[in-house]
Amino acid sequence: MYDKTDFSQEHINYIKSHKSFKRAVSFTRIIIFITIFFVWEIAANLQWIDPFIMSQPSRMLKTVITLSKDGSLFLHTGVTLYETIVGFVLGTVLGTIIAIILWWSNFLAKVLDPYLVVLNALPKTALGPVILVWIGGTTKSIIVMALLVSIIVTIISVYSGFSNCDEDKIKLLKTFGANKRQILKLVVLPSNIPAIISALKINVGLSLVGVIVGEFLVSKEGLGFLIIYGGQVFKMDMVMMSVIILAIAAALLYLSVLWIEKKVTKMM
Amino acid sequence: MEKIVEMQNVSMNYHSLGGETQAIKSLSFDILDGEFVSIVGPSGCGKSTLLSLISGILKPSKGRILIKNEEVKGPSKNIGYMLQKDHLFEWRTIIKNVIIGLEIQGTLNKETYKSAEKLLKEYGLYEFKNYYPKQLSGGMRQRAALIRTLTANPDLLLLDEPFSALDYQTRLAISEEIWLIIKKEKKTAILVTHDISEAISMSDRVIVLTKRPAEIKSVYDIVLTCENKTPITCREAPEFRYYFNSIWKELDVHV
Ligand SMILES: Nc1ncnc2c1ncn2[C@@H]1O[C@H](COP(=O)(O)OP(=O)(O)O)[C@@H](O)[C@H]1O
Ligand SMILES: [Mg+2]
Numbered sequence: 001m002y003d004k005t006d007f008s009q010e011h012i013n014y015i016k017s018h019k020s021f022k023r024a025v026s027f028t029r030i031i032i033f034i035t036i037f038f039v040w041e042i043a044a045n046l047q048w049i050d051p052f053i054m055s056q057p058s059r060m061l062k063t064v065i066t067l068s069k070d071g072s073l074f075l076h077t078g079v080t081l082y083e084t085i086v087g088f089v090l091g092t093v094l095g096t097i098i099a100i101i102l103w104w105s106n107f108l109a110k111v112l113d114p115y116l117v118v119l120n121a122l123p124k125t126a127l128g129p130v131i132l133v134w135i136g137g138t139t140k141s142i143i144v145m146a147l148l149v150s151i152i153v154t155i156i157s158v159y160s161g162f163s164n165c166d167e168d169k170i171k172l173l174k175t176f177g178a179n180k181r182q183i184l185k186l187v188v189l190p191s192n193i194p195a196i197i198s199a200l201k202i203n204v205g206l207s208l209v210g211v212i213v214g215e216f217l218v219s220k221e222g223l224g225f226l227i228i229y230g231g232q233v234f235k236m237d238m239v240m241m242s243v244i245i246l247a248i249a250a251a252l253l254y255l256s257v258l259w260i261e262k263k264v265t266k267m268m
Numbered sequence: 269m270e271k272i273v274e275m276q277n278v279s280m281n282y283h284s285l286g287g288e289t290q291a292i293k294s295l296s297f298d299i300l301d302g303e304f305v306s307i308v309g310p311s312g313c314g315k316s317t318l319l320s321l322i323s324g325i326l327k328p329s330k331g332r333i334l335i336k337n338e339e340v341k342g343p344s345k346n347i348g349y350m351l352q353k354d355h356l357f358e359w360r361t362i363i364k365n366v367i368i369g370l371e372i373q374g375t376l377n378k379e380t381y382k383s384a385e386k387l388l389k390e391y392g393l394y395e396f397k398n399y400y401p402k403q404l405s406g407g408m409r410q411r412a413a414l415i416r417t418l419t420a421n422p423d424l425l426l427l428d429e430p431f432s433a434l435d436y437q438t439r440l441a442i443s444e445e446i447w448l449i450i451k452k453e454k455k456t457a458i459l460v461t462h463d464i465s466e467a468i469s470m471s472d473r474v475i476v477l478t479k480r481p482a483e484i485k486s487v488y489d490i491v492l493t494c495e496n497k498t499p500i501t502c503r504e505a506p507e508f509r510y511y512f513n514s515i516w517k518e519l520d521v522h523v
Binding site for chain 1: 344352355
């Protein structure tokens, strides 16, 4: 790929300036992070802000420690993670299966089109109370919430990927006498792996929305429960801590999907 | 020589809500076994439609098409199709791309796999069999696409402007190469092209079509005096210019 391996001074300088730029970026990021928490801590100590309402890093840390000791922190985080993962995997898999069915039957696709449009526009969380009544206040209805939030977008985006599959590639397979199932297996599905993974990426975030709203409603366990419970009993330390743990969990989930994407695109 | 393709009064109309497009109008011609025939005509006149009809992926509105005396009812193993782009699947290695026809036709076994490998070996792609298409040059990719077509062992090859996505230099080289392969494998070929020189240099016969709906305007039997006939040497033949000028005039290109 490259012409030379013994670099010229010009090239070495280029690499150097690139590296120092990257270092400056990382350094600034860390400084901003530390500053926020530091100023927050000081401001609360000096009573510039009311720590009872705004909470405070050291208090949040204390809450982490207390909740870790009786293991409840891990329970709640674990529950939220579990529900989210089940939700977005189910949403992506079921959504893709339904997209396949729609691709298969143009008639069905045309018939269902307006329903999908309306369902897509509807904020699915509005159905929360309905699901709660129908399924009951259990983990099941939280997962259904997460599923509901992500499945419609998945169907729509994956189906549109399927129908935009290169006509000439399909023609090529047809010249070998391929049937519909073979066209699906050999070109439509594999050429849409990127579309499915990008649906997976979007679904991580959507599924989390469904899970948190579900936990608000069911109010039994999970980070959503900690947040709503903390809010009700005015334990802002618990609320803030849960939000931060949620942010970390969300980022970790997203990063794992990115990792999967990298693995898959490498394989392709 | 035996007739391999017989077109009998074939017409083809496309229908859409906007109306009806007559692409081909009562077209008749025969292609003989072992012949290399080029079809030239203005763009949009129905050349690709013609090939799709012969390959059986489209059904004619009127008329009959016979391949080896049997009416075309759908895609057949007798026919190989090569499109403008190579359409190699980026997620499959070269060998996996090459055997895709066998996979579809359910004829993939040790023997046919070996013969696919043999073709790759013969045409200089064996070392690249586990590479992905994006690691190959444009010319190599087009060669791989031809091998994919040949692996299913068709008697008749349909080539739809297969070189037009390549730059001029590669195009000359690869058309020479592919012509040699087709002759070596003793295949019959129908080449659609808009490059008049390419048509004359590669073919035994050139069919010129009118603008849409396609009808036959004229047919040229190409007789060139040159030794060691290959597309590149043909271009040096004294008669080349004569054919070029007449076909150019027939096509009546207005700019
Ligand atoms: N699927 C289709 N539906 C409707 N019209 C079509 C379709 N495919 C081709 N046509 C029309 O038929 C004519 C011939 O097309 P084509 O065979 O692709 O021409 P060429 O290959 O000679 O450029 C064109 O006018 C084109 O617009
Ligand atoms: Mg065409």
